[in-house]
Amino acid sequence: MDVAYWLPVAWFAVIAFGVFMYVVLDGFVLGLGVLAPLVRDEAQLDAMMNTAAPIWDGNETWLVLGGAGLLAAFPAAYAAILPALYLPVLLMLVALVFRGVAFEFRFKAVRTRRLWGWAFAAGSICTAFWQGVILGALVRGLPVSGGDAWLWLHPFALLTGVALVAGYALLGATWLVLKTSSGLQALARRLARPLVLAVAGFMVVVSACLPFLNSRVMARWFSDGHFWWLSPVPLLAALVVWALWRMAAHPARDARPFVLALALFALAYAGLLLGMWPYLVPPSLTVWQAAAPPSSQAFMLVGVVCLLPLILGYTAWSYYVFRGKLEPGQGYH
Template sequence: MHEIFRIHSTLSTFWWILLGVFFVIYIVLDGADLGAGVFSLLLNNENDRAAVMSSMAGTWDANETWLVVAGGVIFGAFPLVYGSTFNYLMIPLMFALWGIISRAVAFEFHVHAQSSRKFWGFMFGLGSLVAALFAGIALGATLLGFQMNTGNAQGIQVANDPFVNTVPHFSGNALSFLSAFSIWTGIGALIAGGLAGTLYLCARFEQDDPIYLKAHKSATLFSFLALAAVVITLIWSYAIMPDAAQWTGSGWFGWLILLIAILISAYKMMSNHAAHRDFAALLWCGAIVLFMWGGMWATNFPYIIPQTWTISQGGNPANDLAILTLFMTGFVPVMITYNVYQIWVFRKRITHLAGYESH
């Protein structure tokens, strides 16, 4: 029996790490796309907005799909977490999904539109904004944890019900997600998205293009905003989250190294950006995401949802995790390979004139 428990906790921890990797890839790739969408609201020329859209025409779908992969991994490896957390996050996920829908159809409709071109351009920007804002809110709400209860979720009592009293369900209400902290993380996600999006546009447009110049200026502004947002989030988290106490505990040295790594990445990002080495700046921005998400994941350990689900409580039985590991792990490098190829094909810098062509 003991051995089985060890296998179970090893496999569930493996999927928890992989899940973290998928989230980082998603935030780096789609964060830039969503942020570029938010930035496009600041452009007052419809063709410029179209140029922003065509810069990601070949890759946005794959970038967004990393979120679906993360969702699929939560369902596949941690269904107990999936079934309760998504219930808890009903309202923010609903808004984020509406944002994603608006944005996705705007991509396909904008090219063909004439009289409704402005509308779909606006839906692209607004959809990006709503998706980023509510994804951020959902993240903040998740970090605070939620109440659970055994018994039937609908509150119906029936004798001999095999499903109650064993698995805890979410038991709060539709607005449980709402708090000052979760709203703040939503705003934080918009700022971070704005930074990633403008850095991405700098790497995608010719350096003398009007869109480049505008994005370059905004990125500088966003990088200062983002730095402030990171400081506020860290202090706020330390104040309210029990697990954050370890930052100043006996292992403080490791956390300090992580903080220094984040600060160095931020410095490298800003100096590369100032020197117009746009791709390098974008990569350093990705490094910040990696370090921060890694830090958050490590802080939460052994919880997958802080104070709510531990990694092994939320995980599937060992047998199912083993099947998932055996059949799916090999596909991870394959997925990454064809995604890298697709992004590589669409790497060429474009100009604002791309907005005049049908992309």
């Protein structure tokens, strides 16, 4: 195994890690927006948004890392993905901007305060949906050269879009259980249980569809005896769903639902990566076929090795500084 083999693997790990960090860190903030229409009044929405106000700005760093890493380390994959998914990527970015503007403007507005609250919810829901559509289209399979610009408009991709909205809502509900108390926490607990069932149902349906896609993602699970060593992933996911169902309504367990929701996302993500490997763009483009020259990958990897600890450091520090529950009167107004 030479450097040309291991460098693409290392870059695949970096990009996968960056995307996962974005999903879990910005996922619960998007989940807050998904749940925003369900709060009782403006005071509850204030508290909901204030739980994320000090930490949400840095989340897009991970999205930039994943996108820039894909362009720099796997230009062939970038060239295949962007033309086929240009419209959903554009709509996702517009929704992200809309969500960010609404988040900031709502705290300053007076007469249009409620309008910006609805804008925050709409931007969050659309962002989550389009991210799921992009994931579903990629998993379904993309042409390496050319192709239909509407290829993403498929029932499976739309299904994963709705599934990710539900998943982010679950992250948001468990985050509120962790960070709030009294009425808002009670609402989050009431929402968490049906969301657990919805997410578990979507995971089952999506997983059942995967072996029948043209991309053959997940086909390796059922060939050459792979299922026996991969089977702990769905078994652990089922166990986490059961534990999350129990902990979501437990009055003395505020941190565990959020930790379990993160674990459920991690297991689903791990199962997807194991099913896709070694393809970066299913069904035909592997990490080695899509890779940039080894000299380019090695040069850029030095920068990532230097920057990644800094990003992890300031992210961990911000969460440490703003740890604990949000007390009444704290945050922006």
